[in-house]
Amino acid sequence: MGGCCTLSRILASVAVRRLLSSTGFALGVCGLALAAAVVFYQACAVYNPSLLLPEAGASDAGSDSACDHAYYPDRPAQDGPSQLNVEVVLAVQSIDFGLAPDAGMALAPYGFDLDHVCTCPGPPSCAQADGATETCDDQRGRDHAALELFRELGPLAPSGNGEVNTGFQAGQYGLLFHLRNYNGLANDKQVSVAVYASNGVSGIEDGGTPDPHHDGTDKWTIDPGYLVQGSKLVGMSCEPNQATCTPLYVDDNAYVANDVLVAKVDFPVSFGTSSFLGGAVMSLRGSVIVGTLSPMPIPGGGLSYRITEGTIAGRWPTSALLQTLAAIPDNVTGTAPYLCGNDLGYLLLKSAVCQIADITSDLTLDGTGAPCDAVSIGFRFDAEPARLGVVYGVPPAPAGCMTDGGFPFTDSCFPH
Secondary structure, three states, X not given: OOOOOOOHHHHOOHHHHHHHHHHOOOOOOOXXXXXXXXXXXXXXXXXXXXXXXXXXXXXXXXXOOOOXXXXXXXXXXXXXXXXXXXXXXXXXXXXXXXXXXXXXXOOOOOOOOOOOOOEOOEOOOOEOOOOOOOOOOOXXXXXXXXXXXXXXXXXXXXXXHHHHHHHHHOOOOEEEEEEEEEOOOOOEEEEXXXXXEEOOEOOHHHOOOOOOXXXXXXXXXXXXXXXXOHHHOOOOEOOXXXXXOOEOOXXXXXXXXXXXXXXXXXXXXXXXXXXXXXXXXXXXXXXXXXXXXXXXXXXOOEEEEEEEXXXXXXXXXXXXXXXXXXXXXXXXXXXXXXXXXXXXXXXXXXXXXXXXXXXXXXXHHOOOOOEOOEEEEEEEEXXXXXXXXXXXXXXXXXXXXXXXXXOOOOXXXXXX
């Protein structure tokens, strides 16, 4: 593996620290504020093999002498004998970016080998920007470049992670997974998994204060942006009207292998505009949701499931990352209201983002020499049983640099 130089002296920069602390974006959106430090990132992380734990049930197919690839389980060859049709709603209660107080520690073993390449000692799966230092995977080929950046932020990153989790647990916003057509056994060749963002536990839409019980009885609102024709469904309860509440982000070909749920679905990771993130999102591609289903009793003698130490991994296109910066106020230079356009703070971040891109946004282009146009990410989550509530939207977060025609700001790392 390559060497590593700390970013601590860079983070001592007054301008960078003001950006990271004032936007409240240090952790929750995985790389926006971090990217400012990446301009100076010059080497791969140092890894301690003893800390790189194998994924439960991960396939060893494709292993070679250089790397034992970290893959999620393959689809099972056959189903179990059950004829049940189990339905489970899961609400994320915490996320974890593996932040350690010591920047010299090995990266947390979160994420997967998304491009089937072990970069360092092997070559990368795409062409990084001119002048960029090769971004190394860990010894199992995990693509999780953002983790290296987060841990260099010192106390800012874990405090941001904790603030996001506080909002989850207080029912202020959420991320929901809806599992259907599951046989309830260790293996099921085909299940359905839908993803929704939530703007809070039901009752919040009437101005109430969330009071979640965390016992499987909590009803969570559904953001209309995650439903087909969601704007027409506002106020409708989705629990008795599932046929009408059609999800936009769904994998009807997901599966369960040895109790591990695997779903491949591209979706925007959002925490609602009520969080300190200000409505910014991670629009992931080539993404996967993986987690072990564990039975959990619920009130009334019922049984549901929870997920502990699940993983969300994917590719965040640099164009989408740059666009979401427009929702972040510029408190660095004060030359513009938001981080977009020709603002100095935005230009600093754009340069950093384009330099750290380590993977293609289109997984079919891996290994073809295509430019790296995305940043890889992998993080852990825990989720508990929940129920579907009413469709409830909130006003979009303010954003800067709208075009004269009222269209959102866009940008690219690649000249037109």
